[in-house]
Amino acid sequence: KVFRLGPVVDVCLFASPVPLEYARKAGALTGPATSVPLNGSALYGALLRAGQQGIADLSRVSVDVVGREDLEEAYAELSLPTGGLHVREEIAGVATLTAFHERLYRKNETVLAFTCLNAVAERLATAGVPAVTMRATPGAIRSGLRTATLLGSQRRLEEAQLAVVVVEVPTLRDTHRRSAPRQSREELRLTVHRFLIQEAQRIQATVSPIGDHSFHVTATRGSLSGPTDGFRVPPFIERARTALGVALDVGVGMGKTTQEAEAHARAALNRSQAGQRGGVFALDREGRALVPAPRQPVLPAAQGDRKSVV
DSSP, rough: OHHHHGGSOOOOSSSSSHHHHHHHHTTTTOOOOOOOOOOSSSHHHHHHHHHHHTTTTTTTTEEEHHHHHHHHHHHHHHHHHOTEEEEEOSOOOHHHHHHHHHHHHHTSSOOOEEOOHHHHHHHHHHHOOOOOOOOOOHHHHHHHHHHHHHHHHHOOOOOOOOOEEEEOGGSOOOSSOOOHHHHHHHHHHHHHHHHHHHHHHHTTOOOEETTEEEEEEEEEEHHHTTOOOOOOOOOSSHHHHHOOOOOOOOEEEEEEEHHHHHHHHHHHHHHHTTTOGGOOOOOOOTTOOOOOOOOOOOOOTTTTOOOOOO
8 A cells, every 4th residue: 555655645644653664664665654653642541441441450461562661651650560561562463463462361471461453452352362452542643643744744855854852941850959939930831832832833843842841843854954054053052042041951863753753862862961972962763873964165266257156
């Protein structure tokens, strides 16, 4: 289907990371592609449905496709133990994933399977293994559509790679020594949010707040090239200092998916905050420091030549 539709679509949006990875490995993707994220509201929704079905022991479960880090973060938020979690992050076929869940259930190591594929859930049900499918929520679908729309609209740019910018406001971080009044913190957070929305509109990006002191900007590599002077300076920092008098910490990451790009952005942010690698603030799709191309020198025009040097 991807091969057939490739020439007539601007971007491919897959229902989960599984078909996206299959299409990528098959070499079928000729343009931008992303998938609906299943590591956020979809994961929490699956946990809630499991509780509604009377599954009391959510500490002994098997999970496919979703990353262990995302799963452990969700369990920590819900104060659930993680010692009995069995996670298979690698993309695999229906038969392989079904065997993974069923083997653990037969060995009495799990009481429930969480799967990202309906076909796996159906086979497990036939085998008598309790299973819950992680279904994309409306919010997750909207997030996927926003990312896909952004990628599609920027496809004609020379570099349409998905890019994520993680922005943190150091002033909003609580510390043991000092904590600003809640009202002033909220006013500052809203001020920075409005500023980032204005900046994002300039480059056709989207902004979402994450937590009390950080923001998530989804863009493309091409759209970030201008504000970063070809990835020589971090985005937003100088304008925020000039317009708001506020310091920002910024990390930029590229990736095949939103999750991968955000992971690289956070790694770049941590590296920058730790003062490592000479001020590197951006990582490419492989997680390596993004080294900008050297500027081309402007050559003087030859005597008598009236043409401009570009």
